[in-house]
Amino acid sequence: MRDGINEVIATIAMNAAPIGIISRAGTLQAALFLTSHTAALVERDRRLVANLTHDPVLYVQTAFSDLAPGAFTQFTVDGVDMCRLADAEAWTAFSVEVVRKTGATLLVHLIPIAEEICDMQVYPVNRGFSSVIEATVHATRYCVNRDPWLKQLIDHHSAIVRRCGGPRELEAMTLLADEINRCLSKS
Numbered sequence: 343m344r345d346g347i348n349e350v351i352a353t354i355a356m357n358a359a360p361i362g363i364i365s366r367a368g369t370l371q372a373a374l375f376l377t378s379h380t381a382a383l384v385e386r387d388r389r390l391v392a393n394l395t396h397d398p399v400l401y402v403q404t405a406f407s408d409l410a411p412g413a414f415t416q417f418t419v420d421g422v423d424m425c426r427l428a429d430a431e432a433w434t435a436f437s438v439e440v441v442r443k444t445g446a447t448l449l450v451h452l453i454p455i456a457e458e459i460c461d462m463q464v465y466p467v468n469r470g471f472s473s474v475i476e477a478t479v480h481a482t483r484y485c486v487n488r489d490p491w492l493k494q495l496i497d498h499h500s501a502i503v504r505r506c507g508g509p510r511e512l513e514a515m516t517l518l519a520d521e522i523n524r525c526l527s528k529s
């Protein structure tokens with residue numbers, strides 16, 4: 343993890359979701375919405391795995407739905423079974439201490455217990471990839487509060503993806519548009 347907020351895909355017990363791991367002054371923390379499965383599972387198991395990937399589609403898929411069991415690989419750390427993404431480029435397993443629970447979030451401290459780099463490719467900076475991440479963050483909130491400003495931000499990032507993204511970024515944005523339409527059609 344590098345200083346600042348690391349946008350990773352957290353896996354616990356075959357549940358996957360993007361979260362931010364906050365690295366400041368040598369400590370690693372995450373703030374998890376209590377409405378998420380991730381928060382409930384972290385509170386129960388006190389473990390999680392942070393998966394690093396450059397696949398934009400995985401961020402959209404895991405933000406809005408579940409992955410098939412084949413997307414996960416199980417492994418054991420200190421006799422405890424854990425799950426990571428089979429296609430992770432790198433991963434870190436953490437033991438978790440709850441710092442505090444507020445009305446809406448669970449703040450946790452993360453202690454690394456195992457890690458692996460699986461793939462050593464380098465990636466040029468691509469604004470399309472960054473905009474998929476931005477649009478997906480906004481979309482997770484837009485689906486809850488329907489704030490028109492968030493829709494404008496999503497549209498802005500969609501335009502950047504169309505200009506700067508590759509096929510995988512375009513596929514991610516098509517999937518995101520489908521997920522937003524699915525949310526909007528619910529009520």
Ligand SMILES: Cc1cc2nc3c(=O)[nH]c(=O)nc-3n(C[C@H](O)[C@H](O)[C@H](O)COP(=O)(O)O)c2cc1C
Pocket residue numbers: 349357358359360361362363372373374375376377378379380381401404405406475478479482
């Ligand atoms: C890039 C990105 C970062 C996110 N960071 C967080 C976070 O730090 N904490 C959180 O609770 N949700 C975060 N979210 C939203 C969750 O991924 C989203 O609410 C998801 O549906 C939770 O899935 P779950 O119910 O399977 O845990 C983030 C989403 C994205 C796209």
